[in-house]
Amino acid sequence: MQSSNQAIEQSSNKRLPLIGITVESRHEPENDRSRGKMELNWNYAQAIAEAGGVPVVIPPVADMGQVSRIIDGWLIPGGLDIDAKHFGEENHPKVELQHPSRFAAEKALLDAVDPEMPVLGICYGCQFLNVARGGSLIQHLPDVVGHEAHTGGATHPYTIDPQSKLHQVTGAACIEGRSYHHQAVKAVGRGLRVVATDEDGTVEAIEATDRPWTIGVQWHPERTMDDEATRRLFNAFVQAAAEYAARKG
Numbered sequence: 105m106q107s108s109n110q111a112i113e114q115s116s117n118k119r120l121p122l123i124g125i126t127v128e129s130r131h132e133p134e135n136d137r138s139r140g141k142m143e144l145n146w147n148y149a150q151a152i153a154e155a156g157g158v159p160v161v162i163p164p165v166a167d168m169g170q171v172s173r174i175i176d177g178w179l180i181p182g183g184l185d186i187d188a189k190h191f192g193e194e195n196h197p198k199v200e201l202q203h204p205s206r207f208a209a210e211k212a213l214l215d216a217v218d219p220e221m222p223v224l225g226i227c228y229g230c231q232f233l234n235v236a237r238g239g240s241l242i243q244h245l246p247d248v249v250g251h252e253a254h255t256g257g258a259t260h261p262y263t264i265d266p267q268s269k270l271h272q273v274t275g276a277a278c279i280e281g282r283s284y285h286h287q288a289v290k291a292v293g294r295g296l297r298v299v300a301t302d303e304d305g306t307v308e309a310i311e312a313t314d315r316p317w318t319i320g321v322q323w324h325p326e327r328t329m330d331d332e333a334t335r336r337l338f339n340a341f342v343q344a345a346a347e348y349a350a351r352k353g
Contacts, residue, residue: 121345123157124175125149126210128183129164130203140203147326148181148226154329157342164209172216176352177345180210180229182324185287188243190235196243198286202228211236218352222317222344224337227285230320234310239293245286249304254283262308262323268299269311270319273340276333281308281323288322296320317344 125148132140142163149159159179162171184202188195195201214236217223225233231241246252253260261278264271271277279300289307292298300309300321312318319341325334 119349120156120158121176121342121349122160122174123152123177123179123342123345124160124162124171124213125152125179125181126162126206126213127164127181128202129206129209131164131205144181145326147329148179151326151329151338152179152342155335155338155342157345162209162213164205166209168209168212168216172213172218172221175217175221176349177222177224177341178213178217179341180223180225180232180320181326182227182229182284184228185243186228186231186235186241188241191238191240191291193240193243196247198244207232218348219315220351221348222341223315223319224341225318225320226326227322227324230310230322231287231289233312233318233320234289234293234296237293237296239289239296240291242288242290245288245306249306251304252286253304254285254288254302254306257282257284257327259283259328260302260308260323262300262302264309265299268309269317270299270309270321270337273319274333274336276336279333280328280331281321281325281334282327283323285322317341317348 127142127144129142130140152159185199261280295314296310298307299311308322310320328334
């Protein structure tokens with residue numbers, strides 16, 4: 105059987121697609137030793153590599169205009185909470201804020217990338233895509249759904265819209281994923297639509313209506329790589345990036 109890697113090499117006929125992965129960051133200029141930290145969980149990069157892509161870490165200090173011309177796809181991983189000022193609210197007491205350098209860098213990259221380039225957002229990445237396009241977030245889900253079942257890695261079934269890109273690439277009407285979030289999409293951003301939900305109504309995936317391959321999932325597929333639908337999601341993302349790379353030359 106032909107491997108995902110072989111299929112991508114044949115379709116691009118040049119090289120494996122470069123998948124940029126932005127990182128959680130904390131700038132600490134007062135720290136003479138490190139000046140801060142940048143972090144990325146291993147399994148994000150591994151999921152991309154196993155799907156046939158070349159994971160490339162993007163620090164927030166990079167020139168995002170230059171980065172946008174180099175990468176063939178962009179994975180936006182999980183992270184801390186987005187400052188609610190970006191959607192016109194005060195922060196909830198339970199919010200654990202990320203350093204502003206990350207949101208600023210990712211917003212610059214989103215503005216710079218070709219709309220045709222594939223983008224996959226996971227957990228925070230899903231929330232980022234929504235907020236960056238004018239949407240808002242439920243800042244603390246237990247206040248709305250009355251329970252904390254979305255935190256701590258519990259596995260949930262999510263219903264997928266049969267007319268969605270997410271359904272097309274996973275082949276699943278329902279997918280199981282592990283949840284580690286206390287926030288979720290509230291008002292949906294411009295050019296986005298909801299394509300998966302939890303049984304309690306929580307938005308679990310969104311995708312762009314004005315871009316060919318931009319999907320955000322609220323759960324963590326990189327933590328369930330033994331699941332067939334999950335593998336299809338990453339394989340489809342990397343394959344779309346390979347096809348994009350071949351088109352741009």
